[in-house]
Amino acid sequence: xxxxxxxxxxxxxxxxxxxxxxxxxxxxxxxxxxxxxxxxxxxxxxxxxxxxxxxxxxxxxxxxxxxxxxxxxxxxxxxxxxxxxxxxxxxxxxxxxxxxxxxxxxxxxxxxxxxxxxxxxxxxxxxxxxxxxxxxxxxxxxxxxxxxxxxxxxxxxxxxxxxxxxxxxxxxxxxxxxxxxxxxxxxxxxxxxxxxxxxxxxxxxxxxxxxxxxxxxxxxxxxxxxxxxxxxxxxxxxxxxxxxxx
Ligand code: NAD
Ligand code: ZN
Numbered sequence: 001x002x003x004x005x006x007x008x009x010x011x012x013x014x015x016x017x018x019x020x021x022x023x024x025x026x027x028x029x030x031x032x033x034x035x036x037x038x039x040x041x042x043x044x045x046x047x048x049x050x051x052x053x054x055x056x057x058x059x060x061x062x063x064x065x066x067x068x069x070x071x072x073x074x075x076x077x078x079x080x081x082x083x084x085x086x087x088x089x090x091x092x093x094x095x096x097x098x099x100x101x102x103x104x105x106x107x108x109x110x111x112x113x114x115x116x117x118x119x120x121x122x123x124x125x126x127x128x129x130x131x132x133x134x135x136x137x138x139x140x141x142x143x144x145x146x147x148x149x150x151x152x153x154x155x156x157x158x159x160x161x162x163x164x165x166x167x168x169x170x171x172x173x174x175x176x177x178x179x180x181x182x183x184x185x186x187x188x189x190x191x192x193x194x195x196x197x198x199x200x201x202x203x204x205x206x207x208x209x210x211x212x213x214x215x216x217x218x219x220x221x222x223x224x225x226x227x228x229x230x231x232x233x234x235x236x237x238x239x240x241x242x243x244x245x246x
Contacts, residue, residue: 006234008225010208012089012182012242017096019180020086021198025187025213027105029080029232032073035189051162060155061145067158070104071123071137079111082186082231085239087112092243098176102188102195104160117176119167119195121160130154167194177201183209187231190218199223212238 024034050066090097100117106124108116127134128149140147147156161167183202190196199209199222211223212234227234
């Protein structure tokens with residue numbers, strides 16, 4: 001295959017604050033399916049069937065079956081070069097680096113990123129609808145159709161932010177976006193709000209905005225420098241350029 005030619009007008013310095021937003025596309029090369037590339041399906045399910053509070057109310061066992069499979073699947077999934085490139089970026093920038101992910105697959109922490117905000121929750125966790133306590137999936141009995149709380153026996157639900165729910169850590173995210181010098185969005189279609197509007201918040205606060213995606217995202221008019229292609233191929237090279245390594 002031809003080696004993609006990468007050009008960028010930006011260079012990062014240690015004092016630059018860089019905020020990164022990732023979506024399902026960054027995990028595609030690890031073998032996890034995205035929504036949009038799949039006609040709005042997550043694996044073989046319509047999102048309304050498995051990723052809304054209404055779906056859980058209607059058929060908690062079906063929703064649990066879906067997330068149990070997603071969780072168990074993670075054992076075989078590894079971070080790809082795009083995830084590892086973001087670890088290099090964090091090593092260079094230290095506390096000036098923030099990674100916000102819409103993904104629930106845990107691959108950013110598996111790769112080694114520390115300053116990480118999982119705004120849509122995590123497949124590794126669940127919480128009790130009665131006493132609100134959080135548990136790791138590894139701590140509960142997953143064999144039950146609808147797993148129950150080890151403390152109060154209430155119903156547990158996956159710690160995933162479903163459509164129609166408010167994402168986690170929005171105050172912290174807004175603060176980071178207001179003070180960032182660069183905003184990068186990687187592997188995200190720009191359809192899912194509020195994440196789709198982060199680029200606008202960053203831009204209104206004078207950040208430079210950069211996008212990497214297989215297709216043009218919906219909000220591409222707000223991106224100063226757009227790289228169309230696979231994150232696993234482009235991001236490591238771009239980060240080398242931004243860090244002056246070539
Ligand atoms: P999305 O599915 O709407 O969009 C993914 C985007 O990634 C698409 O625009 C596509 O062109 C692009 N893409 C595909 N392969 C790519 C690659 N190799 N490199 C770069 N870009 C690539 O995803 P979204 O915007 O994150 O929104 C979907 C929602 O679904 C999120 O809330 C997320 O929580 C959830 N979700 C998560 C996972 C996961 O955790 N891995 C998987 C599917 C869906
Ligand atoms: Zn409980």
